[in-house]
Amino acid sequence: MFKPAYLDWNATTPLDPAVREAMLPWLGAGFGNASSRHEYGRQARAAIDEARARVAAALGAHPTEVVFTSGGSEANNLFIKGAAAVMKTGLIAVSAIEHPCVREPARQLRRSGWAMREIAVNGDGVIDPASWQATLEARPALISVMLANNETGVVQDVATLAAAARPAGAWFHTDAVQALGKLSLDFRRLGVHALTVSAHKVGGPLGAGALVLDKRVELAPLIAGGGQERGLRSGTENVAAIVGFGVACERAHARQADEAQRLLRLRERVEAGVAALGARIFSAGATRLPNTVFFALEGLDGETLVGKLDRAGFAVASGSACSSANPEPSHTLLAMGVEADIARGAVRVSLGRDTTDEDVAGFIATLGRIANELRQLTAMTV
Numbered sequence: 001m002f003k004p005a006y007l008d009w010n011a012t013t014p015l016d017p018a019v020r021e022a023m024l025p026w027l028g029a030g031f032g033n034a035s036s037r038h039e040y041g042r043q044a045r046a047a048i049d050e051a052r053a054r055v056a057a058a059l060g061a062h063p064t065e066v067v068f069t070s071g072g073s074e075a076n077n078l079f080i081k082g083a084a085a086v087m088k089t090g091l092i093a094v095s096a097i098e099h100p101c102v103r104e105p106a107r108q109l110r111r112s113g114w115a116m117r118e119i120a121v122n123g124d125g126v127i128d129p130a131s132w133q134a135t136l137e138a139r140p141a142l143i144s145v146m147l148a149n150n151e152t153g154v155v156q157d158v159a160t161l162a163a164a165a166r167p168a169g170a171w172f173h174t175d176a177v178q179a180l181g182k183l184s185l186d187f188r189r190l191g192v193h194a195l196t197v198s199a200h201k202v203g204g205p206l207g208a209g210a211l212v213l214d215k216r217v218e219l220a221p222l223i224a225g226g227g228q229e230r231g232l233r234s235g236t237e238n239v240a241a242i243v244g245f246g247v248a249c250e251r252a253h254a255r256q257a258d259e260a261q262r263l264l265r266l267r268e269r270v271e272a273g274v275a276a277l278g279a280r281i282f283s284a285g286a287t288r289l290p291n292t293v294f295f296a297l298e299g300l301d302g303e304t305l306v307g308k309l310d311r312a313g314f315a316v317a318s319g320s321a322c323s324s325a326n327p328e329p330s331h332t333l334l335a336m337g338v339e340a341d342i343a344r345g346a347v348r349v350s351l352g353r354d355t356t357d358e359d360v361a362g363f364i365a366t367l368g369r370i371a372n373e374l375r376q377l378t379a380m381t382v
Contacts, residue, residue, distance in 0.1 A: 007349045009351060010178060016248055034048050051247075052066045052242075058253035061187040067232050089112065091141060092109055093135045093143045094144045096121055123336055125149060136164060144173040148176070151292075152336075155179070162190060176195050196212075207241050259353065266360050267292070270363070273367075296347065298342070305318075305345075314362070
């Protein structure tokens with residue numbers, strides 16, 4: 001019998017104990033409103049300023065470029081809708097594999113006269129050069145291409161894409177939510193106008209994120225009010241969550257290089273194990289996050305595998321759409337040209353700071369047992 005293991009770190013991560021300790025004072029005595037002019041307010045403001053500096057340092061940005069939000073979804077919406085609101089109606093281009101919190105606001109712009117274009121990817125989930133060139137020739141005003149895909153783990157060459165987009169006059173945004181803590185991030189070297197990150201992907205609290213924004217870029221706020229966050233995100237700041245975000249970024253940044261090597265070794269063990277079971281590993285030919293394996297076992301349903309693995313104590317994700325209410329196969333895999341039947345069998349394993357060799361061994365053995373049972377059951381019913 002194997003011990004339970006959490007293998008869904010791309011979905012969310014447990015709160016880092018050091019982050020929890022840093023947050024606790026701001027859930028008790030440190031209750032001040034950072035906009036207040038008395039000592040309680042000044043203490044809260046100082047804590048936010050320190051957290052902003054920590055987030056900026058982890059991302060190679062200046063603290064004044066960090067705009068705190070409630071998470072990655074809000075930050076992505078803030079850039080897309082906020083940029084469109086101050087620009088003439090034009091074309092927005094997003095990759096065909098974007099997270100719904102990028103795709104949906106881009107689609108909503110069509111209601112106000114914007115055109116939308118999806119940038120195609122190849123069979124490994126990498127931006128297709130011909131589609132990219134055609135996109136640039138169409139002169140988009142806004143472009144959003146995620147740095148690392150949440151399902152496949154594929155890493156795009158965002159720095160090269162952003163450099164090519166600048167002569168076309170486009171504002172370039174990247175969703176770096178999955179990349180934070182897994183890749184070395186540098187806002188300057190990426191050359192983008194805006195970048196999105198989220199706290200709960202790196203051991204921080206739920207409900208905190210940031211849009212890192214070039215100060216030369218003007219946005220209209222989604223939330224108007226007291227003018228917090230340079231007027232881009234009004235509302236009394238969640239001091240505890242922001243403090244936790246800062247500490248989480250600092251810690252993730254400090255251990256990123258060593259952790260990436262450790263996770264890559266574990267990922268390779270997972271891949272060898274599922275390959276021995278006959279799995280098809282998606283995006284195997286592309287540069288990927290060191291912690292992510294997306295695969296399918298032919299003839300077996302992904303949701304069924306996930307459910308049986310859960311009952312056996314292993315938490316993984318299926319390849320269905322982001323919303324658990326949507327049974328459709330992964331739009332990322334469909335965009336890559338994967339057949340719908342194969343895409344419905346997709347399972348994602350994502351590793352993290354607590355994942356051990358024993359967890360991987362237990363998962364592979366349990367997956368093999370479950371796959372054999374399901375195949376035998378299928379053979380009996382044919």
